[in-house]
Amino acid sequence: MASVEELESEEEVEGFEPFFYDSEDWDAWAEEEVERRRREEEEKARKTEENRRRSEAHKKVMDSIIEYDPKVERNVYTRFFLRDFSVFDINEESSVPPMRYTDSIYQDEFGLEDSANILSVSIVSSDVGFPVNVYGRVIARDSIDYKCIYLFHRNRDDCQHLNKDGMLILTGPYRGLVLVDFIYLEIDLKIREEGVPDRPFSKGLISIDGRVLSREKDVMVRRETLESWLSTTEVRFTTVLNAVECTFEIKLIEGLLKGNITVGIADKARKLDNEQTIVIHDSTADGVVTSDESGVIKLRRSVITICLERNVMFRINNEVAGVCAERTFDLSPRRTGADELEITCGAGKFGFRVVWSLMDFRL
Known part of the structure; x- marks a missing residue:
């Protein structure tokens, strides 16, 4: 850093005559110049330190999400990696709520977003056989903010016992997923075994590419697999295409629920593709519900997305006097608003509230 004396010793100073100047003005300017250079050097040092800190923070996260997978015998990304992790928190949950535009006034030409419904996550093969006790997490990241949306989340003391069918009980997403370019799925499952340390079971990253969607079919079932560590996950x-969000709540008004409830996407002829159905309540695993409780049925999942050219179809199976009754009904989707109706099936009377909302990738 130049001192006042060094500045005074320079032969030429721009804007000043060498033999005719006011010493007080010169001294003041020289001091200001020293201060300016000091601030510049401090700012340069601050930026250098900030860049070093950010580089280290980013590298620390990247080092943690690249692991050697013994099944495929190479290093793999185990988590989403396309962000600057010095400013992006990889563990932060998405705060974007469902039903964002339920009460909004919209124009008919308002754009609709493409979406994806996660139907199932299954262990289709296990190198350690079945059954296994599995815990961990499955996370979705969509085109709105790429933050965590849990589909499956269990700790070690709450394992899911998986038999040969190997299907995880999903409890999310809590809102519709928007698919502009990619939706990423992070899988990190471990197995709990008696007498030995827990082991990684399935771990890695799956992507759903929205850039290559066929525009000829509005709804298409697809599969992706992940071979990793000790299993293959499907x-x-x-x-x-052009989806709206459908959020639903079900209450038991009278009687009991001993059976299951599913939701799916049907065509306008009310033909339901069973491959597209999702179990949202199963009394065998989730418990029998009676009307003397709070009334609200705890659903595994409460959101799907659907295009306006299809119908949302609910199916209730409910046991009464040892006989299983079945009731199916459907609703035509809307861009916004809500529908409410009461349905009787078997020994139960149910109240359905279905809320419609547009989706937008912009925050």
């Missing part, structure tokens, strides 16, 4: 999902 994700089944539907891609949905």
